[in-house]
Amino acid sequence: MRRAELITAVILAVFSIYLMWKSTELNIGWVKYEGPGGGAWPFWLAGIMLICNIWTIVNWVRRSTPQSRSVEQFMDAHAIRMFVLVGGSVVGLVALVHFVGVYGSVPIFLLFYLRVLGRHTWRLTASVAVVAPVVIFFFFDVAMRIVLPKGYLEPLFYPLYDLFL
Amino acid sequence: MEIIQHLLDGFLIAFEPLNLGLVIVGVTVGLFIGAMPGLGSVNGVAILLPLTFLVPPTSAIIFLAAIYYGAMYGGAISSIMLGIPGASTAVATTFDGRPLALKGLADKALIAAAVASFFGGTISIILFTGFAPALASVALDFGDQEIFALMLLAFATFVGLGGDDIPKTIFSICIGLVFSAVGMDIISGTPRLVFFDITGFLHGINFLVLAIGVYGIGEMLWTIDSTRGNPSMSKVQISVERTFMHMKDILKEWKPAWIGSLLGFFVGILPAAGATPGSLMAYGISKMTSKNPEGYGKGEVGGVIAPEAANNSASTGAMLPMLTLGIPGSPTTAILLGGMVIWGMVPGPLMFVEQSDFVWGLTASLYAANFFAVVINILFIPVFLWVLKMPFTILAPIIFVLCLVGGYAPTEDMHDVWLMVIFGFGAYLLRKLDYPLAPAVLAIVLGPIAEPALRQSLIISGGDATVFFTRPIAGPITIIAIVLLFLPLVQVIRKKRKKAKEAQA
Numbered sequence: 001m002r003r004a005e006l007i008t009a010v011i012l013a014v015f016s017i018y019l020m021w022k023s024t025e026l027n028i029g030w031v032k033y034e035g036p037g038g039g040a041w042p043f044w045l046a047g048i049m050l051i052c053n054i055w056t057i058v059n060w061v062r063r064s065t066p067q068s069r070s071v072e073q074f075m076d077a078h079a080i081r082m083f084v085l086v087g088g089s090v091v092g093l094v095a096l097v098h099f100v101g102v103y104g105s106v107p108i109f110l111l112f113y114l115r116v117l118g119r120h121t122w123r124l125t126a127s128v129a130v131v132a133p134v135v136i137f138f139f140f141d142v143a144m145r146i147v148l149p150k151g152y153l154e155p156l157f158y159p160l161y162d163l164f165l
Numbered sequence: 166m167e168i169i170q171h172l173l174d175g176f177l178i179a180f181e182p183l184n185l186g187l188v189i190v191g192v193t194v195g196l197f198i199g200a201m202p203g204l205g206s207v208n209g210v211a212i213l214l215p216l217t218f219l220v221p222p223t224s225a226i227i228f229l230a231a232i233y234y235g236a237m238y239g240g241a242i243s244s245i246m247l248g249i250p251g252a253s254t255a256v257a258t259t260f261d262g263r264p265l266a267l268k269g270l271a272d273k274a275l276i277a278a279a280v281a282s283f284f285g286g287t288i289s290i291i292l293f294t295g296f297a298p299a300l301a302s303v304a305l306d307f308g309d310q311e312i313f314a315l316m317l318l319a320f321a322t323f324v325g326l327g328g329d330d331i332p333k334t335i336f337s338i339c340i341g342l343v344f345s346a347v348g349m350d351i352i353s354g355t356p357r358l359v360f361f362d363i364t365g366f367l368h369g370i371n372f373l374v375l376a377i378g379v380y381g382i383g384e385m386l387w388t389i390d391s392t393r394g395n396p397s398m399s400k401v402q403i404s405v406e407r408t409f410m411h412m413k414d415i416l417k418e419w420k421p422a423w424i425g426s427l428l429g430f431f432v433g434i435l436p437a438a439g440a441t442p443g444s445l446m447a448y449g450i451s452k453m454t455s456k457n458p459e460g461y462g463k464g465e466v467g468g469v470i471a472p473e474a475a476n477n478s479a480s481t482g483a484m485l486p487m488l489t490l491g492i493p494g495s496p497t498t499a500i501l502l503g504g505m506v507i508w509g510m511v512p513g514p515l516m517f518v519e520q521s522d523f524v525w526g527l528t529a530s531l532y533a534a535n536f537f538a539v540v541i542n543i544l545f546i547p548v549f550l551w552v553l554k555m556p557f558t559i560l561a562p563i564i565f566v567l568c569l570v571g572g573y574a575p576t577e578d579m580h581d582v583w584l585m586v587i588f589g590f591g592a593y594l595l596r597k598l599d600y601p602l603a604p605a606v607l608a609i610v611l612g613p614i615a616e617p618a619l620r621q622s623l624i625i626s627g628g629d630a631t632v633f634f635t636r637p638i639a640g641p642i643t644i645i646a647i648v649l650l651f652l653p654l655v656q657v658i659r660k661k662r663k664k665a666k667e668a669q670a
Contacts, residue, residue, distance in 0.1 A: 005598050012336070019343055022358055026350060035624035038350030038357055041616050045339045045346075052339070055332035065330055067598050074597060079390045086389060087590060090382060090565055094582050097569070106566050113565075118558030128559060136570055144204065144212055146574050 001070035006060050013053035019046035089113060101151035103133045141165070172294060175525030178223065179533050187220070187228040188530055192538040195235020196545065200243050201567075204574060205252030206236035206480070206497040214504050222508035223523050227530040229504060230484070233497050234286070234534040237440070237480045238542050241278035241473055242549055245271055247564055248388075249381040249571070253372050253610040254440040254476040257448040259380060260603060261461060261468030267388075268464050272403050273411040275546050277466050278473045280415055281422055283539035285474030288426035289433070289481035290531045297485055297517070300434055307435050309625070310632055313618035314642035315435070316611050317633075319442045321649035322449030323604040331653055333600045341605035344370045345612025352620060365580025372610045374572055374581045375588050379602045381568035382589025385561055387596055403550055414466060421451040421467040425474030432475075433482025440479035441610050447475035481531060488512055488524060 020043055027037025028044075060068040075083065089112055096105035110129040114120045140146045142164045150157055178184060198209035209232045217225030240255030245262035258278060265274035292300070307315075323338050324331065347358040348369030359366045425447040432443035451471035452461040461468045480497070487498040491512040505512055510520060517524055552560070572585040592602050626632040633643045 001598070008595070008598055019358070022360070026353070026355060026357055030628060031353075033624075034352060035620050035628070038353045038355055041619070042343045042346040042358060045343050049336050049339045049343070052332040052336035056330075056336075059330075059332070065599070078393065082389050083386065083593075086386060086561075090586060090589075093565065093569060094579075094586055097579060097582070102570065102573075106569075109566065110562055113562035114559065118556070118562075120556075120558065124559075128563070132563065132566060136566070139201075140570060140574065144198075144208070144574075146577065148570060148573060149579065 001067050001072045001074050002060070004074035005065075005067040005070075006057065009053045009056040009060065013050055013057070016046050016050035016053060020050065085117060089117070097149055097151065099151050101153050102148040103137065103157075104151060104153050106133050106136065138164075168294060171521065171525045172529060174522070175527075175529030176532075178522060178526030179227065179529035183220065184224050184227050184526070184530060185533065187224055188231045188533050189537050189541075191228045191231025192235035192238070192534055193541055195232040195237075196239040196242075196538070196541060198232070199236030199239020199252065199255075200549075201239075201571070204571070205240065205254070206233045207252075207500065208574070209233075209236050210497050210500045210504075214500065217504065222505075222510065223526050225508065226501065226505060226523070226527055227534075229501055230527060230530060231534040231537075233480060233501070234477070234531070234538050235541075236497075237286075237477045238279065238282050238538045240476070241282070241469070242275065245274045245278065245469070246549055246552060247381070247567070248384045249564070249568070250376055250606075253376070253607075254444055254479075255472075256376065256441065256603065256606055256610070257444045257472035258469055258476075260448065261463070261465050263384075264462070264464035265466070265469065270411075270464065272407060272546060272550060273414070273466060274469050275549060276408065276411050276543065277415045277418075277469045279539050279542040279546075280412075281425065281470040281473040282477040282542075283535060284422045285426040285429055285476070285478035286481060286531075286535035286538070288423075288474075289430040289478035290528070290535060292430050293481050293485055293531070294528055297489055300485060303434075306638060308636075308639075309618040309621040310636050310639040311642065312435070313615060313622055314633055314639040314646065315432070315442065316615035316618065317646040318642055318649070319445055319449075319611055320608070320615075321646040322446055323607060324650055324653055330599060330601075331657070334604055337601050337604040338608045341375070341608025342612045342615070344375060344605075345372075345609045346616065351617055363580070365578060365584075368576065368578070370584065370609065371575050371581060372606070373575050374585045375609050376606050377568050377572050378585040378588025379592040379606055381564060381571070382586060383592030383596060383602070385564055385568075386589065386593040388557075389561065390593075390597075403547055415470070418467045418470050420454065421447070421471035422474045424451050424454070425471040426478045429475030429478030430482040433479030434485045439483055440476040441607070442614075443479040443482075444472035444475040445607055447471040477535075484527075484531075488516055488527075 023039040023043035023046060026039030028039040029037055031037045059065050063069050089109060093105050093109040096108060100108075107129040110132060111125055114125040114128055115122070136148070137160070140148055145165075179188070194213070195206065195209055198204050199206065210229050213232060214229065217228055220228070236252070237254065240250065240252045241258045241262065244250045244255040244258040245266050248259055248263040248266075250256045250259050262274045262278065265271065320338055324334050343358070347360075347366050349355070349367065350357045356367055425444070428447045428450065429440065429443040432446065433440060448461075448468060448471050451467055452458050455461065455465070455467055457465060483498045484501070487502050489512075491502070502512060510516070510523065568585065568589075569582060572582045573579065575581070596602060622632055623630070632639070634640045
């Protein structure tokens, strides 16, 4: 945990410097008749972020926070496995939306999660994987008129659009 | 006496069968819209606005106001059940609502939220009935300096909320504020912080993208990691005895209920402030004045009561400047105002004289909406708890799917969904290192209010920052904010001295 805290503080300090640099694309000083330039607000905030990260590094050196004294592993084998599997499946869910839309990716994701990670029965898995997209369609697309992305499956929805929208 | 007569006339309008039916349908629809991550009262009112052309104008506004009310109640449900705030107004409810649910006390949290919402709603409607025009004129004295001072006060309470690690809390506030600055600079109209020239950043970072990322994906990953995929929140039971037992505890918490109701109403009437800063400040002050401040954030029922009373109180308060001055106090009231204009009503001081039937009918309908909302909410609690009884391996993927559609719904842009995933992963990793993330979420909501207020104030004063100290209302608020900001530092120094003394002894 101790090493992770230092690495994170350094990465966030670098990110703060990047934000300061990015803010200077707009004026960060005083503009006549306009007041503070458009970049001033994010620039000074990013400056405070940088100071906070330096403060965290000082705390790390002095071992004054629980994380800076912790000898625990930042992520053990279980956490890494979970992060890869669950996090990866969430990334897969979002990536698939671009190709098969929400109504293609959601059933695939639910089938994977419930059957492979959750080890549920095929019957339950299939029920949830079918019911969830149907409920989403009627709530979002039909009732709330928020048309969710359909990807290459869009033509399949034309008859439903004619019926409900 | 005149007010009572007007109110009685208003009740005759509110209790007409059509209006009463619309109140009941409105609060029920609002409850579900509010409970759905990604949707809130703004979406509900905006989407259902065209439907109201089928009924007379007074009934239409009563229906929309009922949706607004119901959504305020519903926002707490996803905060407590899933740990995902449906709207910014329910962020503070997550702090203690979620830990209560994880402890198997979701029913207690839900009842507390419903009762507090009812209490806050009732107090604010009484204040609304009695002091509408007078309070609206006080709100008018709030200029940019006062609004910024108020935001500063809100940020100062974040430092108090963040825990012992002050630099991490301040970092969290600042990163939320920087994210709120992404998009177009409102004064010069030029693109700002458009990372890697990705056009998706031009429309800014929606608050919900960060909130659903942090509280939805981040929280799920954290729960799976910390509980080894087997959280204990599925053991919730509900019974009459338990409900009475919880009610006893809840009714003891009168202090956060009053703090939330009064503060929420006052912040609600301020143009551009609204329910989110109100609920946050109520949470912060409730924590500061509590006998058990250490319990806040770990499942203290007062931490649910204060923000829930505040956000419902503020929602009524926000209607006050809308009706008396024609200035919307929140995004939802802006849409309501739009609806009123479509129907040819002219909000303003004369409305109370010229359209007295409408004003008092609406006021009376708020009492009815508040009553039906608490009843319907409590009746639905077993349904909400049924969701928690699902095995976590079913609940988790459904929450991820809800995050996907909830992240997409506000802007209908996949760029935001990807950002949400990145924020979720980042939140999970940062949380492991004890970075408080709630201040970032709240800062991204308040940033768009704070920055223009600061810049306008400095333009007016010609760059003189003492303007925040010299104005009669802004001055005391700024000084209180600065004192609160340095309070945790003083506490840390005190603790260290005490430890050093103990070590010496």
